[in-house]
Structures are given as C-alpha cells and as structure tokens.
Amino acid sequence: MKFSRISIILAVAFAMGGCSLVPEYFRPAAPVPEVYPGQPASDTVTNTPVTEAPPLSWQSYFADADLQRLIQVGLAHNRDLKTAVLRMDEAKATYGVQKADRLPTIQGNLNYDRSRTVFSSSQAFEAELYRVGVGISDYEIDVFGRVKSLTQSALEQYLAVSENRQAVQTTLITEIATQYVNFLAINDQLKLAQQTLDDRKQTLQRTQRRFEAGLDQVLDVKAAQIQVEQVQAQLAQWQRQLATTQNALYLLLGETSHRTPLPVKPLAALKLADVTPGLPSTLLTRRADIRAAEHQLKSANANIGAARAAFYPRLQLTTNVGLVNSDFSKLFSDTGSNYWAFSPQLVLPIFNYGRNKANLNLAQARQHIEVVNYEKTIQTAFKEVMDVLSTRTVIAEEFAARERLRELESSRLQLVKRKLDQGLVTYLELLDAQRSVLDAQSQAVQIQQQALQNQVGLYKALGGS
Structure with a gap:
C-alpha cells in the first residue's frame, strides 16, 4: 500500500514536470532590404521574380579537378577544422551531461554503522548495523521546467558549435581556393617576367653590338642595362611571393612537409561556377554563422526560463530500499530485514538578497545581447554579399x-620594332614600348586574379557548404 502511494506521488510529480517558463521564441526580423541594391527584383528575360538560389556545394562551385584535390586534403588535415570538430564533440558531451540531469541517478550503497550510547547510570549500549540497497539521492523533479530549460540551452549551444564548425569549413575552402588563385597568378607573373628578361638580355646584347659598331650611343646601352636589372628585380620579387604563398597554402592543407604537389597551369585555365545571389532571406538558411547566432539566441531564451523557475519551489527526492542486519553474514539470508525510505523535500526560496531577480535580469540582458548579435551577423553577411x-x-x-x-601595347611594340629596323626610332623608344607591354601584361x-578572387568571395x- 505504501509503495502504491509512492508510485502515485512520483507519477504526479513527473506529470507536473512538463511545465515550462521559457518565453515563446520569435525569430527577429532581418534588418536588411528584401532585395540587394542594384540587383533586379525579377529576371529581365523571363520576367519571373527572383527566388532563393539553390544550395552552394563546394564540389559544384569549385569544379576544377586540381583545386578539388587540394580542398579534399585541407578538409582531411587542416588543424583549425580538426579543432572545430573537437569543439563540437565537447559541446555534445556537455549537452549529454546536462540532459542526464533530467533523469534520476540510481546508485547502489553499502553502509556500516557502529554506535555507542552511554546512559546516566553509567551503562553503555553498543550496536552495529549493516545496510545494502539501491536508491535515488537528491533528484530534482522538474516541476517548473528549470532543468529542462538548462538542457534546451545546452542543446542550442551544441547546435551553435556545430554551425561554427561548418563556418570554419567554409572559410577553409575559401582560403584554399584564394591561395591557389594567388599561386597560379604568381606563376603566370614569373613566366612573364622570365620571358621578358630573356627578351631584354637579347636587346642588351644587340645594343652593345650596335654601340661597338658606332651605331648607338652609350646612353642606349645604359638604358638597356637598366631594363635588364629592373626585370631581374621583379623576378626575384615574384619568387619571394611564390615561396610565401606556397607556405601559406601548405599550412591551410595541414601539410607543412609539402607532401601534396601544387599543380601549375595558366590562371586562365582555372574556371569557377557562376551563380545568382538570390534573395537576402536566403542567407538566413545558407550561412552557418547566421544559423549559429540564432542558436545562441535560442540558448539565451531558454536560460530565461531557468532563471524564472528559480523563483518557484524545488521538489527534491531521496529514496532508498534494501536489506539491514546486525550481522553481515546474515545480511543476505532469510533472517535479514528489509527497509525502505522515501524522503521528498520541498525547497522554497524566501530571502536570498535579490539573487534570483539579478539572475533573471542577467538572463534577459544576455538574450537582448544575442538579439543584437544575430541582427549584426545578418547585416555583416548582407554587406559581404554587396561588396x-x-x-x-x-x-x-x-x-x-x-x-x-x-x-594595343603589343601592336605598338611590333610597330616600333619595324620602325627601328628602318632607322626611324631610337632604342630608347623600343625599351619604352617593351616596358609598357610588360606592365600591360602584368596588370x-x-x-584576372582579382576576378577569380571575387568569385571565390x-x-x-x-x-557555401
């Protein structure tokens, strides 16, 4: 009969545990225009409204096979991404710990008590007692949803960390693609500088022969020498930048030993997908940093429920059932005695110097901060797209x-060369035309490098995911 009463009490308590004081969540309105400024609201060809663009996968966006291999290496070995994954495991474990608080912990116990009582008549009584049993200790029955709110907050924190991992992956892919574009561009510049250096050396040799033949002046020779030294300096500068770019790329790949070869090809051979931006509202579901900010906001919202629940009584339960005997050898025999204990406790906050009120104010302030952070994250994303x-x-x-x-500069150079053969121009004009061609080719x-970087951005x- 007594156990039936206990069961009824526990059932009622667990049923009351469905109560929640978490405020209803509403997603804040996105503080950005409905369409990007300067972008049409509808397709000018089909006259259909612009809708949300399809998801961006890096495999489809970066279709180049060489770049895909580099990205795959980075996803497998980059240390920042590995740290983000471990942070996600950490948050998942924290959520698991908090989730376990919603269920009672059943523990086994073995106790030995020895006592001695001295009476006024100088008589003493000694007793010893052995107990073995199982029970629940200080389990909070979540009547007002305090533990549930904390569990929900921990879940949202885990989801936010998961989104942060995705954001780190997106950033990593972007940085690998950007550095590979830089790597190919520098190789193009090196090739161009080397070709120009060979041409300048030939021009210098020809100028020296003409000087020795009395056809050119010493000023022409000096000018040709200056041109050679300038190109050699540029070549050394590009070689230095190439080494720096290679080191940065290998760091992103997570391979400082340079095991993975970096494919070299003309920058013009690298093709990226061309996509439409869609609507600004697409960013709310596409960008991992915005989704993470919203999970942080939901976590702060759940913490308000926990702070509100602190104003209400807490119902804690301690139970135990087992065997007791004064002789350990008879503890598990038929002569052993049974015992049980049921100790519910109602803890009511009366006076705590405004701690609960301050905690509620703190939770509400943090929720307001997360709203602002969420809005700022959206605005930052909108600004990046607009850039x-x-x-x-x-x-x-x-x-x-x-x-x-x-x-035009190449055509001008050919014209100057023909006029030089006819004696109509000087070598200084030829050197000036060569320098202009080099500048035009380099620019x-x-x-082209900036255009590809823009696509990566x-x-x-x-x-992108």
Missing part, C-alpha cells in the same frame, strides 16, 4: 579594358 556584387561588374569592365590595352594577370558570402 562582392558591387565589385563584380567593375572588375569585368576593367578586365576587358586591360585586355584591350595589352593588345592583365592581376585583374561570392561562394563564402552566399554561405
């Missing part, structure tokens, strides 16, 4: 202009 979109058109126009300039490579800004 990429606003420069993409300008870069394309500059790229076309640089290509036209390079072709064409640089703008778009992948990150749109929340």
Whole structure:
C-alpha cells in the first residue's frame, strides 16, 4: 500500500514536470532590404521574380579537378577544422551531461554503522548495523521546467558549435581556393617576367653590338642595362611571393612537409561556377554563422526560463530500499530485514538578497545581447554579399579594358620594332614600348586574379557548404 502511494506521488510529480517558463521564441526580423541594391527584383528575360538560389556545394562551385584535390586534403588535415570538430564533440558531451540531469541517478550503497550510547547510570549500549540497497539521492523533479530549460540551452549551444564548425569549413575552402588563385597568378607573373628578361638580355646584347659598331650611343646601352636589372628585380620579387604563398597554402592543407604537389597551369585555365545571389532571406538558411547566432539566441531564451523557475519551489527526492542486519553474514539470508525510505523535500526560496531577480535580469540582458548579435551577423553577411556584387561588374569592365590595352601595347611594340629596323626610332623608344607591354601584361594577370578572387568571395558570402 505504501509503495502504491509512492508510485502515485512520483507519477504526479513527473506529470507536473512538463511545465515550462521559457518565453515563446520569435525569430527577429532581418534588418536588411528584401532585395540587394542594384540587383533586379525579377529576371529581365523571363520576367519571373527572383527566388532563393539553390544550395552552394563546394564540389559544384569549385569544379576544377586540381583545386578539388587540394580542398579534399585541407578538409582531411587542416588543424583549425580538426579543432572545430573537437569543439563540437565537447559541446555534445556537455549537452549529454546536462540532459542526464533530467533523469534520476540510481546508485547502489553499502553502509556500516557502529554506535555507542552511554546512559546516566553509567551503562553503555553498543550496536552495529549493516545496510545494502539501491536508491535515488537528491533528484530534482522538474516541476517548473528549470532543468529542462538548462538542457534546451545546452542543446542550442551544441547546435551553435556545430554551425561554427561548418563556418570554419567554409572559410577553409575559401582560403584554399584564394591561395591557389594567388599561386597560379604568381606563376603566370614569373613566366612573364622570365620571358621578358630573356627578351631584354637579347636587346642588351644587340645594343652593345650596335654601340661597338658606332651605331648607338652609350646612353642606349645604359638604358638597356637598366631594363635588364629592373626585370631581374621583379623576378626575384615574384619568387619571394611564390615561396610565401606556397607556405601559406601548405599550412591551410595541414601539410607543412609539402607532401601534396601544387599543380601549375595558366590562371586562365582555372574556371569557377557562376551563380545568382538570390534573395537576402536566403542567407538566413545558407550561412552557418547566421544559423549559429540564432542558436545562441535560442540558448539565451531558454536560460530565461531557468532563471524564472528559480523563483518557484524545488521538489527534491531521496529514496532508498534494501536489506539491514546486525550481522553481515546474515545480511543476505532469510533472517535479514528489509527497509525502505522515501524522503521528498520541498525547497522554497524566501530571502536570498535579490539573487534570483539579478539572475533573471542577467538572463534577459544576455538574450537582448544575442538579439543584437544575430541582427549584426545578418547585416555583416548582407554587406559581404554587396561588396562582392558591387565589385563584380567593375572588375569585368576593367578586365576587358586591360585586355584591350595589352593588345594595343603589343601592336605598338611590333610597330616600333619595324620602325627601328628602318632607322626611324631610337632604342630608347623600343625599351619604352617593351616596358609598357610588360606592365600591360602584368596588370592583365592581376585583374584576372582579382576576378577569380571575387568569385571565390561570392561562394563564402552566399554561405557555401
């Protein structure tokens, strides 16, 4: 009969544990326009509204086979990504610990008590007692959802850390792609500088022969020598930058021993996907940093429920059932005695110098901070997308202009060479034309590099995965 009463009490307590004081969650409105400034709200060809763009996977965006192999190496060995994964394991374990508090912990116990009582008549009584049993100690029955709120907060923290791991992966992929673009661009610059150096050396030798024949002046020879030294200095500068870029790329790959070869090819051979940005609302589900910020906000929201529950009584339960005997050898025999204990405790906060009120204010303040952080994260993401979109058109126009300039400078050089053979121009004019061609070619490579970096930046800004 007594055990039936205990069962009824426990059932009622567990049923009351469904109560929650967590405020209802509402996602804050995104503090950004509905469409990107300068971008059409509908497709000008089909006249259909712009919708959310499909998810960006790095395999489809970075379709180049060489770049994909480098990214795969980085995903397998990069230390920052490994740390992010371990942080996720840490948060998962923390959530597991907090989740376990919602269920009672059953423990076995073996006790030995020896006591001596002295009476006023100088008589003494000694007793010893052995107990063995199982029970629950100080288990909080979550009547007002305090433990449930803390568990929900820990879950949201784990989900936020998981999203942070995805954000680290996206950043890693972006940095590998960016450094590989830099690596190919520097190789193009090196090849261009080496070709130019060979041409300048031939021009110097020809100028020296003409000087010795009395056809050119010493000023022409000095000018040709200066041109050679300038290109050699540029070549050394590009070699230094190449070494630095290789080291940065290998650090991202997680292989400081340089085991993975870096494929070399013309920068123009590297092709990336071209995607539409979609709507700003797409960022809320695409970008891992925004999703992580929202999980942090939900965690802070759940902590308010725990702080509210602290104002209400806590129901703690201690139970035990087992065997007792004064003789250990008879503890498990038929002559042993049974015992049980049921000790519910109601703890009611009366006066704690405003601690509960301060904790509630703290939880609410932190929730307000997370709202602002969430909004700022969205604004930052919107700004990053706009930076990429606003420069993409300008870069394309500059790229076309640089290509036209390079072709014009090359045509001018050929014309100067023909006139030089006819004796109509000096070698100084030839050297000036050669220098202009080198500058135009180098700038064409640089703008092509910026165009690819812009495409890589778009992948990150749109929340590639």
